Amino acid sequence: MDRLDRKILRLLQEDSTIAVADIAKKVGLSTTPCWRRIQKLEEEGVIDRRVAILNPEKVNARVTVFVSIRTNSHSTEWLRRFAEVIVQFPEVVEFYRMSGDVDYLLRVVVPDIPAYDAFYKRLIEKIEIRDVSSTFAMEQIKFTTEMPLDYLPVDK
Template sequence: MPRSEIDEIDRRLLVSLQEDARLTTEELGLRAGLSASPCARRVRNMETAGIIKGYVAVVDQAKVGLPISVFVSIKLERQREEELDRFAAAVGRWPEIVDCYLMTGQRDYLLRVVVKDLPAYEAFLKQKLTRLEGVASIESSFALGQIKQSTVLPMVKEG
């Protein structure tokens, strides 16, 4: 049965995989101080435990024709479970929404929407977001530039 706790060797493996998921088992093991077989076993155990959720290619959104990021704050009319579930189900179907967080504070959700241009955002807003039942208000903020982007979690030692 895979364990869900991670130790320092697992942390080294995770940091290395976050930096470059294409490392071979041998290269990964060298970075963590393991031979290939125990390295592969630890990675497999972390995959099975859900610590490693998957592997992706990080794509430059501007270079694929999607240069616009819009941060959208959503306030619902009510925060009942049914409304929250309905909202989550809807945004899960829309590929323009690349991040969605349930929030505390003034707004209920914060979304990051990625589109090719302003008319595409307007269409998304009019045809999808404003038609969603239970939405009380929508506030859009356009990103002017990206200062930092990282997929690497700050894995620190315990203690």
């Protein structure tokens, strides 16, 4: 991956709908070589997918809740069942297995507190959990889907 690839990735992270001709112009390439580079980045899985990022206010997902989960079970089978349950909830937009005091962390988006309460009740009905702790975001200070590119090795 060279400096041109990194420039292309930066531009696509800012706006995935940008025309290849515009990218080419901004990075100093002609259109065809630029398109080939983008195709290669897609084939190699560097570009995972291109998506539209929705405005939470406009889609009535105003409340962000970070849900910390602790469990007594740490078996592979329990995790498999737990993951199957969690991925069924459209409100869960991120799901992590953690180190430390918390076993799992979910980021949940809902319209309001009653919607979160309904989510919580559905969750604890579906699988046994030792402890659930919810933290509500008061204000979003930073949100980005852009990955830092400064750590990529650069070919000369």
